[in-house]
Amino acid sequence: MSAMSRGLRNPFRTRVRTAVVVVLLAIIIGLFAVMVQGALVTRQRLESLQANVRTVIELREAGAFGTGGFGADAPVGSAEMGREQGTAYFSTTSLAAIRRIPHADHIAKIEEYVMEPQIDTSVPNAYAMIIGLRPGAPLRAIGEVDYENARIVAGRDLGPQDENRDLAVVGRHYARERLGIAAPDGDAALSGKTIMLEGRPLQVIGIYTTDNDFGDNHVFVPIETFRRLLNPGDKLSKIWVTADSIANVESIRDELQQIPGVDAVTAAEQVASARATLGSISAATLYGSLLLFALGGVLVVFIMVLTTRERIKEIGTLKALGAPNREVVKQFLAEILALTGLAAVGAVAVATISGQILQTSVNVDVRIDGQTFLLIVLGGLIFAAIGSCYPIFKGIRLSPIQAMKNT
């Protein structure tokens, strides 16, 4: 029977109270771990978003608002107007002009997109969009939605090998509303599905989602296929230019702005909303974890102060019997480790459940992995350290007679 085993046994002296404390602490530590991870994940996503965005410049037809054809954007068909009037317009000619700007060798990527609305008021998703892109380029459409995070949920994305083939990747919403795919999150859903474009069947090879119906209402096809079937001529809707480094973004943008008929915007504002959402999740999880930390701290301190006060006579007795301070400290450390250890076990369950809730409610991908486990262990140890301060301080300073006089 060592100080260690005495301490480990001590929590079982007040079973009901220990159970309550362990459950509360398990919830706190579990949520704490999930929140910290949530904060880390959203921070990471914010950083990658920003790093990405800051090197990307969006080019669109001068005067357009980037709504891609629904609003002030000129639909593809009206491109001829510019040509007829002899003024500059947004086309493959612009691509050539981009390659000629002085800073052109600092351009890492040029990605062109051409879009055409597919309006059918007889279906719920009346305003869909057909988008032609270089196969393999990111599934980008118009403003608002965080396309950087579009992910394939069934089948596969378009790849360089798909150039000019009659293939399409559709959004989850589009798949549901126009293709009648009820559960669009599995490869099986795709077999034999096609969409008709100007009388030609395009095989649907993948379904993507941005977790936003508005963003999931598009059809992406290889740009050559788009041109062949829809005849937009050399017209383009969007060009995305990626600079090789943040340092060159400003000068590239200024030079792009000089190209006739082109509006060049750094995409920062495009993801403002996504960033705001992520930012608030990040802040909420950060403050949440701080709050939980404070709560857990108060709880362990409270319970250990209570325990110490109850045992003051016992500690005094141990000291009167000649127990060195080290023994008293060891016993309390073991006791609080037993308490937080039990709580940590419960915290794993709490983290698993709350991680799933966080995933489905705000789409923050918190995995319950080694890192969560580490956070739980760390949380438990920190709380143990906080909780052991008072009993150790009190235990070392306590004089046996004082303790004896206590009742």
Added chain:
Amino acid sequence: MNSALIELRGVSKSYRKGGETIDAIADIDLEVQETGMVAVVGPSGSGKSTLLHMLGAMDRPTRGEINVAGQVVNRLSQGELTRFRRQTVGFVFQTFNLIPNLTALENVALPMEFNGVSKAARLKRAKSLLERFQLGPRLKHRPRELSGGEMQRVAIARAVANEPRLVLADEPTGNLDSRSGQIIYEVLREISRERTVIVVTHAEDLARLADRVIHIRDGRLLDAPPMPGLPLDRNELHFVQQRAI
């Protein structure tokens, strides 16, 4: 060898209470021989517990020198005081002070653990001590499963576990009926054959069992102790009656 186990020279203990100084112990000189039972009697507040605590290295004197078993207690460091309490003295309390969630056996083994005795050796000795005090069938019992008298016998076994030369008992029968108290005194007498036992008591008949009675009043030892067989002073008698109820 007839040298003194305990030697007090000019020992005082004062407490300051709001500008007023209370002398709980005032300039005491005292010698106590090795082995035997010494009773300390005196009215409430006379300083009996204070004296005992200083002898047991639980409290320090304000003035004077305390020598126990060749150690100048008032000059020991904190760590040495702890070792002194562990090896030289054993304490018996009025309220038993057993650790509630440990068995009788584990309670008795506890001081030996602090003293670095191996587990097997301390359990063996704890068992034999408890058997010696007629607690053989109670080894695995926890304090709440024992009677007051049994608890105090466990406490005495614990006090002698490390074979201390001095055992200090502060009103060990204060919470017991007279029958159990009688047994406790017999046990204390028995262990006093091998060591010095100093017991603070209000019980007149029990004090009479002691080899020596020290009278204390207002923090001072009475020069002329009453003759053996005479009643204790009125104040003490009052307490004897109170506790007998």
